[in-house]
Amino acid sequence: MQSVMYIFINRGLKMTSGKIAAQASHAAVEAFRISDQKLIDQWYLGNHYTKLVMLAEDETHLHTIQNYIEDRGFKTRLIIDEGRTEIRPHTATALGVEVVDKDNEHTAATFGSFK
Numbered sequence: 279m280q281s282v283m284y285i286f287i288n289r290g291l292k293m294t295s296g297k298i299a300a301q302a303s304h305a306a307v308e309a310f311r312i313s314d315q316k317l318i319d320q321w322y323l324g325n326h327y328t329k330l331v332m333l334a335e336d337e338t339h340l341h342t343i344q345n346y347i348e349d350r351g352f353k354t355r356l357i358i359d360e361g362r363t364e365i366r367p368h369t370a371t372a373l374g375v376e377v378v379d380k381d382n383e384h385t386a387a388t389f390g391s392f393k
Contacts, residue, residue: 290336308355309374
């Protein structure tokens, strides 16, 4: 079993590296909150905490990814920016996905084509 967390970033916003880090962090926290405790425990073993950060072309693509992943039975949380700095309010910036077993056939089929 290889427990990992997937995070998707809306690269169409052209966020600064600091903003991307903040949005990815929000997505990681939310992904952790919705994850199964057994997979969280496995994720902790060996202190690996593997996170795979993927790119969405824009907000529409981010929503399409979310729908696809949820339709395949995985839990997600969309991160919506408040608009206090460089992004307009109510913009989807990132997506966190519950911790999953990357070695699982269904997981591999679902996430295998993302970059």
